[in-house]
Amino acid sequence: MQKIITKNLNLWYGSFAALKNINARIEANRITAIIGPSGCGKSTLLRVFNRMNDLIEGVRSTGEVLIDGENILDTQTDLVALRKKVGMVFQRPNPFPLSVYENIVFGEKIHAERVTADQLDEIVERSLKDVLLWDELKDKLNTSALRLSLEQKQRLCIARLIAVKPDVLLMDEPCSTLDPQATARVEELMRELKSRYTIIIVTHNMQQAARVSDDTGFMLLGELIEFGKTEQIFTAPLDKRTEDYITGRYG
Amino acid sequence: MERHLDQELKELNKDILKMGAWAEEAIFKSIEALKNRDKELVQSVINNDVNIDKLELDIDEKCIDLIARYQPMAKDLRFITTGMKINAELERIADIAVDIAQRTLEIADKPFLKPLVDIPKLTSVAQEMVRMAIDSFVKGDIALAKKVLLSDSEADQLRNIIQKELVDDYMVKDGACAPRAVQLLLIARFLERICDHTTNIAEDVIYMVQAEVVRHHPERLEKDS
Numbered sequence: 479m480q481k482i483i484t485k486n487l488n489l490w491y492g493s494f495a496a497l498k499n500i501n502a503r504i505e506a507n508r509i510t511a512i513i514g515p516s517g518c519g520k521s522t523l524l525r526v527f528n529r530m531n532d533l534i535e536g537v538r539s540t541g542e543v544l545i546d547g548e549n550i551l552d553t554q555t556d557l558v559a560l561r562k563k564v565g566m567v568f569q570r571p572n573p574f575p576l577s578v579y580e581n582i583v584f585g586e587k588i589h590a591e592r593v594t595a596d597q598l599d600e601i602v603e604r605s606l607k608d609v610l611l612w613d614e615l616k617d618k619l620n621t622s623a624l625r626l627s628l629e630q631k632q633r634l635c636i637a638r639l640i641a642v643k644p645d646v647l648l649m650d651e652p653c654s655t656l657d658p659q660a661t662a663r664v665e666e667l668m669r670e671l672k673s674r675y676t677i678i679i680v681t682h683n684m685q686q687a688a689r690v691s692d693d694t695g696f697m698l699l700g701e702l703i704e705f706g707k708t709e710q711i712f713t714a715p716l717d718k719r720t721e722d723y724i725t726g727r728y729g
Numbered sequence: 730m731e732r733h734l735d736q737e738l739k740e741l742n743k744d745i746l747k748m749g750a751w752a753e754e755a756i757f758k759s760i761e762a763l764k765n766r767d768k769e770l771v772q773s774v775i776n777n778d779v780n781i782d783k784l785e786l787d788i789d790e791k792c793i794d795l796i797a798r799y800q801p802m803a804k805d806l807r808f809i810t811t812g813m814k815i816n817a818e819l820e821r822i823a824d825i826a827v828d829i830a831q832r833t834l835e836i837a838d839k840p841f842l843k844p845l846v847d848i849p850k851l852t853s854v855a856q857e858m859v860r861m862a863i864d865s866f867v868k869g870d871i872a873l874a875k876k877v878l879l880s881d882s883e884a885d886q887l888r889n890i891i892q893k894e895l896v897d898d899y900m901v902k903d904g905a906c907a908p909r910a911v912q913l914l915l916i917a918r919f920l921e922r923i924c925d926h927t928t929n930i931a932e933d934v935i936y937m938v939q940a941e942v943v944r945h946h947p948e949r950l951e952k953d954s
Contacts, residue, residue, distance in 0.1 A: 684802065685800055688802070712802050712803065712806070713802075713803060713806060713807065713940065714803065714807070714940030715803050720803075721803050721804060724802040724803050725732075725801070725802050725803050725804065725805050726732055726734070727732065
């Protein structure tokens with residue numbers, strides 16, 4: 479099922495064209511990687527999907543971005559609902575300076591109208607289990623999230639995200655501050671989560687894209703040059719620019 | 730931009746070319762030895778096989794090393810993995826040349842059964858196929874790779890002619906010829922096997938260049954040509 483479809487998407491920061499005529503189809507329950515050199519527009523594209531670019535002054539876009547058939551660029555879009563449905567994990571884990579428990583229930587308290595303490599306990603347990611942190615943290619729920627390891631913080635951020643039951647997880651370089659073992663564990667977590675979510679990851683690490691994703695898009699200077707099955711992109715790319723980039727000839 | 734990997738790939742290319750040259754030489758020498766009943770030459774084919782085996786291991790090791798250190802992608806990956814497969818095919822070809830040499834030893838002291846006509850012809854076809862296959866790899870030349878595939882039927886035909894003649898004209902008519910005829914029959918079979926290995930190389934080259942698997946899919950080949 480196609481979860482996200484962009485149609486002739488263009489985006490400008492002032493007069494700078496950051497995205498040029500992007501037409502992409504992102505499938506549900508798969509991991510899609512967006513790769514490309516710095517400044518190619520991959521993070522901008524990711525931030526379009528939950529309208530995070532709106533926070534930047536002078537940003538302007540044309541075209542359509544359909545998520546489950548609804549154009550989220552529409553001015554009528556409920557941004558709070560959109561960001562609940564399409565959550566984001568950042569490069570640096572950014573837990574709130576609150577306890578582990580409060581971090582996870584934070585979103586639920588905002589989004590849900592009435593929620594009981596039992597329900598919150600259940601959400602915390604389920605979310606931490608989903609990110610394989612429950613056994614490690616079940617006795618430390620009142621500890622400050624800032625005292626966790628980097629990997630635990632990143633997992634907690636993912637747990638915080640899935641606590642509000644999103645459909646789409648956007649990940650912007652989620653492992654770039656993690657060591658190889660922690661990276662491998664987060665990648666494993668992504669594979670576990672994909673049966674329930676649509677995951678889009680932006681990464682500089684091509685090996686990571688090749689390892690973890692099902693589909694890959696290559697971007698260059700604001701254009702989506704090639705989009706295809708990861709296996710095809712990394713063994714037999716169709717466009718010479720993709721080939722040059724993934725074989726390290728670009729530059 | 731020349732990458733460090735490019736230098737390594739050039740070296741790999743050179744080594745595979747060397748492997749090909751050695752394999753081709755082994756076939757040539759084994760048949761020369763047969764034609765001239767030259768036991769010394771037979772021995773040199775057998776002795777040189779150690780060097781070919783060593784080169785095979787070196788190339789394999791180099792390919793694994795490149796994959797581990799560079800994590801190659803796209804055409805680099807296809808070049809290295811194809812190189813590994815071709816390396817194995819060439820080593821098999823050289824082994825078959827040794828098989829031919831060993832059959833030659835069996836008949837070297839006995840009189841010729843018949844003048845050798847078709848076996849040298851089949852040898853030329855096999856050598857030419859090896860040469861074209863290696864060239865197609867080194868140059869990434871699809872047209873040449875396809876030519877190798879087309880040559881295979883010629884090799885099969887020659888093998889059939891040789892087989893029919895040895896069986897009908899010699900083995901059936903005079904059972905005493907059988908021991909020598911069987912050796913020649915085996916040699917023809919070995920030469921034809923060499924040709925089969927070159928077609929594997931050609932198919933790998935097509936994958937390397939255009940990322941299309943034609944192995945076990947002859948219809949894809951017809952579609953292109």
